[in-house]
Amino acid sequence: MNVASILSTKGHDVITEKSTTLLSDICTTLAEHKIGAIVIADDAGHIEGIISERDIVKAIGTSGPTALEKPVSEVMTKSVVTCTDADSVNAVMAKMSAGRFRHVPVTDDGKVTGVISIGDVVKFKIAQAEMEAEQMRSYISMT
């Protein structure tokens, strides 16, 4: 099973912001959409960074509340690990585990087309386990 199968259920909606957006406005967007991270992209949709709630907590913890007046470019992670539609779900899990992050943007031709979160992966894995258990039950009942 691959990333495309998660996106076919979840959809390709991606919330992006510009690198000049203030951290306070990033917080508003995170809260409005009930998400934990936002991809920072240029006008053409090319990824410039990613900002997660952890980065914001760290910035406030280090600089105090004035950190919220900074542009996101000063706080975001600039080296972003991505995946493609064709990557397996297990490969994305391995990327999250190795990099210790919970969000992986999906790209096509350098542009962001979706985001996979650890919650999406867990939901997918539970559905897969339930389907396999059901298949096993029906196989046993036929034999």
Ligand code: AMP
């Ligand atoms: P998260 O677990 O997603 O809240 O992110 C934890 C840290 O990893 C934060 O510093 C994020 O900016 C960073 N991060 C999140 N996703 C990625 C990613 N796909 N590639 C690189 N860094 C990331």
